Amino acid sequence: MKGRRYDIHTSNACEVSNAILKNAREYPIATLVEHTRWNVSASFTKRREASNGWKGPLTSYAVKTIQFSSEKGRRMNVTAFDSLLFQVSSKFHQDRVDLREKTCTCHAFQTLEIPCAHAMSDIGFRKADALEFTEEWYRSETLRETYREVIDTTLDRLQWQ
Structure with a gap:
């Protein structure tokens, strides 16, 4: 990868x-x-x-990022081209979001791999679940699995062979 x-x-x-x-x-x-x-x-x-x-399916970082993006996205207007492709307009510019490809012209969606504000504007409008568009490494279970192993202790220097 x-x-x-x-x-x-x-x-x-x-x-x-x-x-x-x-x-x-x-x-x-x-x-x-x-x-x-x-x-x-x-x-x-x-x-x-x-x-x-953590009780939910996403890490605290992902939850905070999605909440921030969702709040920002509520102030944007959505024009759908199909069920997963749309344009989002804010006061100053427009962005194109493709939920199928998980991309946005702002590049935040594909960089962080968490829905950006533009993506969240449509996800919220459709009452879809942001989890569906968030990569698996932001899942609580993935993080738990990553840090599951214990790094063992070492012997004191005097006990080395």
């Missing part, structure tokens, strides 16, 4: 690594590796526990 950014606000993996390692740069390599393992493990645990509290 082609790589995507999904609203990630960093330009590369080095920035992420630097943020994780900023307080550990001077450590010996073995300690640095253990520090990294601990941070990843803590992150997985935090995300796993947070996802267990």
Whole structure:
């Protein structure tokens, strides 16, 4: 699958690594590796526990994004060309949405793979379910499965062979 950014606000993996390692740069390599393992493990645990509290089918990020888009989309006018292709007009411009292809001329729909405000204007108008047009990695169950595995502890350095 082609790589995507999904609203990630960093330009590369080095920035992420630097943020994780900023307080550990001077450590010996073995300690640095253990520090990294601990941070990843803590992150997985935090995300796993947070996802267990979600009751709905979508992650909290997806729910917030859809709610924001839905609110914005209520102020737009929809002109349908068929059941899944339409034009959305707002005060300043028009956008073309294809729910079949999950695309919009604003590019937010295909970039985030969550319905944008233009798509939500039609989804709301038709009383359809936004879940149908949201990619599976935004589903609570997918996220739970992603963080299901536990990153095991390591032995103390004195116990290494």
